[in-house]
Amino acid sequence: MPIFYGKASLMNYLKPIKALHSTIGFVPTMGALHQGHLALMQKSLLENENTVVSxxxxxxxxxxxxxxxxxPRTFDEDVKKLTALNPNIxxxxxxxxxxxxxxxxxxxFDFDGLxxxxxxKFRPGHFxxxxxxxxxxxxxVQPTKAYFGEKDFQQLQIVKKMVAKNHLNITIIGCPIFREPNNLAMSSRNERLSALERAEAAIIYKILTSVKAQFFTKSTAEISEWVQKSFRNNPTFVLEYFVIADEATLLPCTRKYKNKKYRAFIVVIVNNIRLIDTISLN
Structure with a gap:
């Protein structure tokens, strides 16, 4: 598998590929690769002649x-996973x-308020x-397409906004969340959880699915109060925020409109580890 540690050598390697107008899929990661990352890469491999992973x-x-x-930094293991998936990555x-x-x-950056x-609000300067x-x-990399998971849905929308505002000729592809057997959203940070914490974190998705069931019969204020109460009854978890928002603007939903898409966003802290999840409500 070709591995590059410097941008100059990578750009030189990609130059003849671009000269042939071959498509390049790109999956940016911070390592500690899991099945969710590999699913993004599989999609890129199917849709492009070349795939770059960072x-x-x-x-x-x-x-x-x-x-x-x-x-978590697991570079050697990550390389093994990439090679097993496709040595041409x-x-x-x-x-x-x-x-x-x-x-x-x-x-x-100005992302128009996103x-x-x-x-x-909770991580100043993050975006x-x-x-x-x-x-x-x-x-x-100058990719044709770039792939991001929907778990970080706010990030996905911000990347789309950046591409549009900078007139970049890149198609941004959002991909479904991959979940562990207990439906905890896959994340590199999950590796820092104890076995018990990982098992108990199943409550996050259970609450989100209940939120979806309640969305068309209860107000967002009622649902938010129910979510807060649910976590008050589970002292292992600290609810950092829960928001029901418009998917396009990410503004909190105070009144529901039939022609808009809504999504629930949640962050829960377990032993100083932030767990992020989201679910579409439409």
């Missing part, structure tokens, strides 16, 4: 230094200096970091 733990999107330090695994040419600093909701790294990776 592994880079981006420091500018972490507003918590402890979270950055503890983020092109891997880009840069160091910080290769991406940022010195001190890692985030650019400032960045001010949910994660933006400036996301925008910075995704834009730089897009400039290096």
């Amino acid at each position: 592994i880079f733990v981006n420091p500018t999107q972490f507003n918590n230094s402890e979270d950055l330090a503890k983020y 092109i891997l880009y695994a840069p160091e910080v200096v290769d991406i940022y040419d010195g001190t890692p600093l985030a650019e400032h 960045e001010n909701q949910m994660e933006g 400036n970091g996301v925008g910075t790294i995704v834009k730089r990776l897009f400039e290096i």
